[in-house]
Amino acid sequence: MMYCPKCGISLPDDATVCDACGARFDPIPDPVFDPPKSGKGKKSEKTTDVKDAFRKWVRDQGMFCLIAKAVAVTVMTVYLLIAFVSLITLIVQGYPGGTIFTDFIQKLLAGIIYGVIIWLLSDAVLYLGKLYEMKKKETKN
């Protein structure tokens, strides 16, 4: 059983036209009646908004900054892995306690700091590039 998205009346699953209000629609597998203003519609709108924003963000980045950001994320991930591997190794080897977590946190922090620095540098390059293009347009006009 499904419900008409327009008037909410219950209809057979394979219905493509509402018996009550005459609305045409594709059968929806979700049996919950969703009025147009419900949270579900808003959610999907939001996710498309986020996707659009992400696509725009990627476009704005340009190849260089995208690569730089990929490197930043990779550096963070690698350091995170190194930190965890060394933590596990130290625990397995029965390394005397106390320094284990300092070592782990140091590696973790190093990864985050390097990642953030690379990320911010790529943003700075992006910003300077935009500034440069704006100046170029200004001098042309």
Ligand SMILES: [Zn+2]
């Ligand atoms: Zn209807």
